[in-house]
Amino acid sequence: MALVTTLRRLVQNSLREYSRKASAVTWPTKQRSFSVGTQPLRSDNKVTVNFINRDGEKITVKGSPGDSLLDVVINEDLDFDGFGACEGTLACSTCHLIFDEEMYKKLGPITDEEMDMLDLAYGLTDTSRLGCQICLTKSLEGMVARVPESVADIRQTKDGLS
Amino acid sequence: MSSCSPKVCIVGSGPAGFYTAQHLIKVDIYERLPVPFGLVRFGVAPDHPEVKNVINTFTQTAKHSRCSFYGNVNVGKNVSITELQQAYHAVVLSYGAEGNRSMGVPGEDLAGVYSAKDFVGWYNGLPSCRELSPDLSCETAVILGQGNVALDVARILLAPIDILKKTDITQPTLEALAESQVRRVLIVGRRGPIQIACTIKELREMVNLPDTRPDMVAADFDGVKEALKDLPRPRKRLTELMLKTALEVPGEKEQERRSKASRTWGFRFFRSPVEVLAEPGHSRIAGIRLAINKLEGSGDGAQAVLTGEVEDVSCGLVVSSIGYKSLPIDPSVPFDSRKAIVPNTMGRVKQAAGLYCSGWLKTGPTGVIATTMNNSFDTARSIVEDMESGTLDMSAAKPGSQSISALLEKRGVKPVTFSDWEKIDNVEMKRGESRGKPREKLLTVEEMLHVAWT
Numbered sequence: 001m002a003l004v005t006t007l008r009r010l011v012q013n014s015l016r017e018y019s020r021k022a023s024a025v026t027w028p029t030k031q032r033s034f035s036v037g038t039q040p041l042r043s044d045n046k047v048t049v050n051f052i053n054r055d056g057e058k059i060t061v062k063g064s065p066g067d068s069l070l071d072v073v074i075n076e077d078l079d080f081d082g083f084g085a086c087e088g089t090l091a092c093s094t095c096h097l098i099f100d101e102e103m104y105k106k107l108g109p110i111t112d113e114e115m116d117m118l119d120l121a122y123g124l125t126d127t128s129r130l131g132c133q134i135c136l137t138k139s140l141e142g143m144v145a146r147v148p149e150s151v152a153d154i155r156q157t158k159d160g161l162s
Numbered sequence: 163m164s165s166c167s168p169k170v171c172i173v174g175s176g177p178a179g180f181y182t183a184q185h186l187i188k189v190d191i192y193e194r195l196p197v198p199f200g201l202v203r204f205g206v207a208p209d210h211p212e213v214k215n216v217i218n219t220f221t222q223t224a225k226h227s228r229c230s231f232y233g234n235v236n237v238g239k240n241v242s243i244t245e246l247q248q249a250y251h252a253v254v255l256s257y258g259a260e261g262n263r264s265m266g267v268p269g270e271d272l273a274g275v276y277s278a279k280d281f282v283g284w285y286n287g288l289p290s291c292r293e294l295s296p297d298l299s300c301e302t303a304v305i306l307g308q309g310n311v312a313l314d315v316a317r318i319l320l321a322p323i324d325i326l327k328k329t330d331i332t333q334p335t336l337e338a339l340a341e342s343q344v345r346r347v348l349i350v351g352r353r354g355p356i357q358i359a360c361t362i363k364e365l366r367e368m369v370n371l372p373d374t375r376p377d378m379v380a381a382d383f384d385g386v387k388e389a390l391k392d393l394p395r396p397r398k399r400l401t402e403l404m405l406k407t408a409l410e411v412p413g414e415k416e417q418e419r420r421s422k423a424s425r426t427w428g429f430r431f432f433r434s435p436v437e438v439l440a441e442p443g444h445s446r447i448a449g450i451r452l453a454i455n456k457l458e459g460s461g462d463g464a465q466a467v468l469t470g471e472v473e474d475v476s477c478g479l480v481v482s483s484i485g486y487k488s489l490p491i492d493p494s495v496p497f498d499s500r501k502a503i504v505p506n507t508m509g510r511v512k513q514a515a516g517l518y519c520s521g522w523l524k525t526g527p528t529g530v531i532a533t534t535m536n537n538s539f540d541t542a543r544s545i546v547e548d549m550e551s552g553t554l555d556m557s558a559a560k561p562g563s564q565s566i567s568a569l570l571e572k573r574g575v576k577p578v579t580f581s582d583w584e585k586i587d588n589v590e591m592k593r594g595e596s597r598g599k600p601r602e603k604l605l606t607v608e609e610m611l612h613v614a615w616t
Contacts, residue, residue, distance in 0.1 A: 007183060007184050007185070007186060007187065007189070007223055007226055007228055007229060081539060082181075082532070082535045082536065082539065085215075085216055085219070085531065085532055085535060086212055086213060086215050086216065087212075087215040087218065089212035089215060090212070091210065091212035091213045091215070092213075092530070092531065092532050093532060094532050094535070112366070113363075115399065116361075116362045116363040116366060116399075117363065119361070119362060119395065119396035119399060119400075120361060120396065120530070120532075124395065124396070150532070150536050151536040151540070
């Protein structure tokens with residue numbers, strides 16, 4: 001797959017703008033703080049996120065508090081096949097991520113609506129969440145999120161409830 | 163590595179077609195209708211607009227210079243698969259499932275009986291279903307099948323018009339639903355609650371549907387509570403929600419809401435259709451005869467076995483939602499008529515070099531868009547593998563769309579380009595705006611072509 005630049009990768013680049021706009025429309029606007037006078041860009045206002053991709057590689061990126069993990073994947077142009085198909089609207093399970101127990105507990109409550117879609121994810125675990133529903137805070141600094149396989153290894157597709 | 167540029171084309175522009183295209187370098191997509199997107203446009207329910215967000219990524223793919231869309235081209239009629247194979251190194255069949263499984267019972271052809279495929283096509287503006295005009299003047303509708311499509315049909319029949327009128331449901335459907343007398347919908351399955359095929363999101367939507375109340379048969383749920391503990395989480399949550407809806411005594415507020423509801427819906431289990439009954443001396447439906455089953459075995463593998471008893475249910479509308487079905491479009495393509503798929507191994511069509519398939523045509527008509535996405539990525543992987551290994555013969559240069567376009571022109575067929583589609587898209591969105599809808603769909607091929615080429 002690395003040998004060729006497929007349409008998908010080229011699409012992902014132009015889709016970044018699209019999704020950013022789509023996310024902005026879907027989610028309530030973030031709080032804006034007004035300050036008097038100019039302030040230098042605070043580089044420590046970022047949260048480090050580590051993704052383990054499907055090849056087992058660790059990818060370290062930064063996101064801003066308030067960004068969802070889907071936002072981070074899109075903004076950082078991470079190449080996860082088919083991630084975020086419904087653009088963060090709880091209509092699919094393709095942004096499925098797996099956490100370790102400790103981190104999972106820090107992620108906060110899960111709604112019925114998220115669980116309904118998560119239930120369809122391949123390889124569901126007790127510490128699974130949908131990336132579009134996890135919003136970054138400083139307390140999640142250094143988090144590790146594993147991107148699971150989206151189909152059975154034997155290259156046979158199954159829908160979630162089979 | 164071959165020195166000539168690989169020419170690949172895809173037949174069908176639904177999710178399967180587009181997701182396959184995304185993993186290829188250069189590709190032409192052929193589509194029978196003037197409009198793209200297949201079941202995303204014609205299958206996904208109007209009140210599920212978020213599911214249609216995938217159209218954004220498909221649009222980006224189509225507009226990329228490496229992808230060319232050719233609408234209004236009927237493969238099998240305007241051009242054959244053999245001709246495509248002469249023009250391209252690889253041809254991918256992604257044309258889905260346009261037929262439906264029939265119940266195979268007497269009375270199936272009576273007025274008032276519809277396949278879910280046609281009913282869904284009707285409310286979603288599929289040109290071939292425009293004349294369906296289902297009669298909604300009866301009180302009770304019976305839906306056979308309990309998958310997500312069955313629940314979509316039930317929801318569209320019972321949802322408040324105020325909700326539906328803000329969706330992209332077609333205007334004629336909206337008008338028909340505004341006059342509808344349907345007040346009770348039964349969703350019937352052969353087996354029991356634990357075997358139900360729908361998913362929890364759709365069930366929750368029914369439970370929360372305004373102005374409706376659930377109406378279930380408590381006895382259908384005997385033994386279900388006890389079986390809960392052994393179920394995997396997704397099945398467990400779904401079953402728990404069903405049990406709660408069917409058996410739990412509701413709180414005061416919910417009780418009040420239910421008593422005010424003007425419409426009812428409910429599952430009926432352990433029932434198979436045996437005959438659609440006509441009004442004596444008429445060719446209209448009066449009811450449906452259902453055989454009563456019992457279950458042998460448990461879990462997914464449980465089988466429905468006839469008991470010999472039957473039960474008649476009066477109704478004026480029957481929608482059979484027991485599965486879509488792929489059809490063969492070209493005699494040169496191998497087709498397994500028992501499974502109704504193109505026989506293949508990981509997307510490689512058996513005994514047909516250079517021929518691939520993806521989507522429902524490959525695996526059968528089940529699964530959500532994400533399922534098709536994985537399935538299509540898989541086929542693309544097989545194609546790329548074959549190109550790299552030399553299994554796919556690319557020693558001879560192929561003409562690609564050049565020769566097909568020439569053929570089509572000679573045959574008087576004018577393809578619709580993606581920018582032509584965008585004109586249709588803009589007209590639909592504009593028309594929808596004045597009605598508070600995301601779009602007002604054009605309902606005939608003629609209208610679509612007129613807008614495309616003006």
